[in-house]
Amino acid sequence: MSKTEGWFARYVDTLQSRGWFKFVSKYIVVPYWIWRAPKPKLPGGPRVSPQPSDNIQRMMNLIMPLKDPSPIGRATAVSVVAQNVDEIFAGLDNVGTVHFARFLLLDDKLCMISAYDGDFSNYIRDFIVTVGSVFDEIMTQIDGGDDLIPTEHNVEKFIEWVHEHDLFQAPDYPTHMFALQDEAIGREPNKPPHMIQSLPRDLILQLHANPNISLGGGYRSYPGFTAAQVRDKFGVGW
Known part of the structure; x- marks a missing residue:
């Protein structure tokens, strides 16, 4: 938290840990936004990529x-x-x-x-x-x-x-969620640009549409040498 923030900004930053705010969010705020701006269920599996x-x-x-x-x-x-x-x-x-x-x-x-x-x-x-x-x-x-x-x-x-x-599969970069949500409703991605401040809300709404998700595409690699092989070459082992 920045020390240059005003008292109101600092207070807002603490809201998510306050019991009354959690109650209001769960039973009033989130249901309102689910009604006001519902998110489509996004399809499963990896997305098409030219890479x-x-x-x-x-x-x-x-x-x-x-x-x-x-x-x-x-x-x-x-x-x-x-x-x-x-x-x-x-x-x-x-x-x-x-x-x-x-x-x-x-x-x-x-x-x-x-x-x-x-x-x-x-x-x-x-x-x-x-x-x-x-x-x-x-x-x-x-x-x-x-x-x-x-x-x-x-x-x-x-x-x-x-x-x-x-x-x-949720995107590896959270802000890419905006483009996926836009595409799902036939809108040109990020036109107009989304406000980064709305990302937490949009993520919550997406988790309402997709309760179970895979967090990113996972780690993929084809290592040339194992840690054991590297230790052996350097004469270090346990």
Whole structure:
């Protein structure tokens, strides 16, 4: 906080920590802005980029709601994954562009997290070709999954479904959120320019539209040497 700020500016800076302001914000201010300036739900998955470096190790965070979220239903989903996971991972080997993939069970959702190279739609098409028939068994446990089975006969529909259930990836630079919000409503990005002071409010409103998000595109690198190799060359180790 700058010492040159006036008393009112300093007081405003403390509002977010005051109980009465938190109450007013939660029950009055935020609902008002949700009504006054709602934000569209932004699509999931990585965005198209002309930069080659942005098209490697792209993240997919597929969040699939379970058809039966009870303990029995969750156990059944785990069992189905366990019975088919070897074939799925073998199929991902055949896709050839996947760096890693894993399944998570979070509350009432089955999640598949993966990193791949190249175009999203091509990745899903290759995925269906190699493991579609096996993945169909998992889709029997997913809410709305029956409409996509067999996936090999519903390729475009399945791609759209995956895209809708892939987490929105927040931009690495917060101010880029403005452009994404503008594009979603058909407005030319940053025309007119947004006030930086409105960023916290717009972020809060976006989190209302997209409650679950991926924080940025993640760290990607192909290091030439490991830390252990560097230590070995310098004769330093533990």
